[in-house]
Amino acid sequence: MDKNIRIAIIGGGPAGLGAGMYLEKKGYENYVIFEKTDHVGGKCHSPTHNGKRYEMGAIMGVPSYYAVHDMEVFGGVTHDGPRLHRTYRLPNGKPDTRFDKKLFNIPHLLKLKKQIKKFGEILETKYKGYDICGHRGVSEGRYEGYAVSEAREPVSGVNPNLKDLALPFKKFVEMNGVPLVSEIWVQPFTSFGYGYFDEIPAAYVLKYLDFQTMMNFVNVNLWTWKDGTQSIYEAVNKKLKNPARLNSAITKIVRGDKVTITVNGKEEVFDKLIITAPLQVGTINNPVAQGLDSYLDVTDEERALFSKIDYERYHTMAYITAPENYPEASFYVVDNMTPETLGHGMVFYMRWGNEPDQPLVSYVLRKHKNPGETVEAYKARPELEYEATKNTVLEDIAQLGIPPIKEGGKDKIIYEFQAYYFPHVFSEDYANGWYEKVEAMQGKNNTYYAGEIMSFGDMDETVEYSHDLVERFF
């Protein structure tokens, strides 16, 4: 492709900045990144309190975050954040000892350990190719992409077993005789807002929590950033030849031989378009997301596919508790990670040891697709109201003994964040080749699709997909 072509990238989150960085590395310097807010980073959002940054969005990485590492190197930052500690509590605030390593001789835990080992072996053999970035070919029993390794060499192959990945994770592990592994996989999955195992296809669960990554979680071998995950993308943006254009209000995109974008009331013409903003069409019940069809001339094919996308209603709330109430470390409430406890706080995160007056952040989900429910019935059913869920979480934190202090008679809540989170499709659409159809559209109408839906909603998968896209098409 001619290196002088003019490329528009929609979105200044990890995927959009990643696309800019990889294009630039390949010699394409005529790109513009349009970001609608006044900052870069998207859901890597790290506001400041008392001179220190805390996390309202992404928190951590693992040593196999090779694409994020590319961005660290490019931006000149490193994972220099506070070490993560993790404890477990019951909803009443008492310690939850089920995952205590000292109790590993209890028969259940021995059984669990055995199943984890077996699962690792099954994934490497029966499901060879399960962990590469993106979903190309999976529903047809193939894999194609880049290996999860430092060299990230291109790999491809045929493996009909991969079709099983369309099944909800719960069914997938039952079918493979390792149901207990859910007890471990659920912790960084459901609590981090990615939904429940009876609804989410195994392909997504394992894209994020491949065996290597899961073991890093188990061993708390995790990366954080002193100035927050947002600082990675701020640093990258500063080094790019064309930093993101902030406060870009795109009202119209028309595609033909060229791509004409109306932004802040003016028309600009491009040769190619890379979309990392939400692809979902129609009304999205979220304060920060808008349907793609509100500004793009979507084709019938795009509309048919992108109307199948669903997302998680996930929100975080940062508040201040009294100095004597700060927990000894961040903690999970595993009992609140079930569909029956939807709307309850699942994890409580604080970054700075036992320092007082630091934000404590709660994490909660508000919608679940019941087993057997059609996608249409699920979508028509209302989600839990935001304010009602917030009140439930406030009751939870009172029970846990970490309530907000009062200021002016009100709870001292310092930040609330409602993300348009983890776009995905459900099992039936996955099995029917949703990804094959979207991948076949790449490049049509001078348009390319990237961002969370194309692989998975974490920092590394989104940046890696941008890498994959640039390598394949530019």
Ligand SMILES: Cc1cc2nc3c(=O)[nH]c(=O)nc-3n(C[C@H](O)[C@H](O)[C@H](O)COP(=O)(O)OP(=O)(O)OC[C@H]3O[C@@H](n4cnc5c(N)ncnc54)[C@H](O)[C@@H]3O)c2cc1C
């Ligand atoms: C609470 C929470 C915890 C998380 N924890 C982790 C974690 O620990 N580790 C991890 O790896 N990941 C984590 N994630 C996920 C991670 O943040 C996302 O997967 C990642 O940010 C996705 O990158 P993206 O660029 O695809 O999308 P986003 O980050 O959503 O960025 C999209 C960007 O596009 C912009 N945009 C949208 N529409 C338009 C438009 N029409 N015009 C112009 N710009 C537009 C948005 O403003 C945004 O800046 C977490 C996320 C949240 C919310």
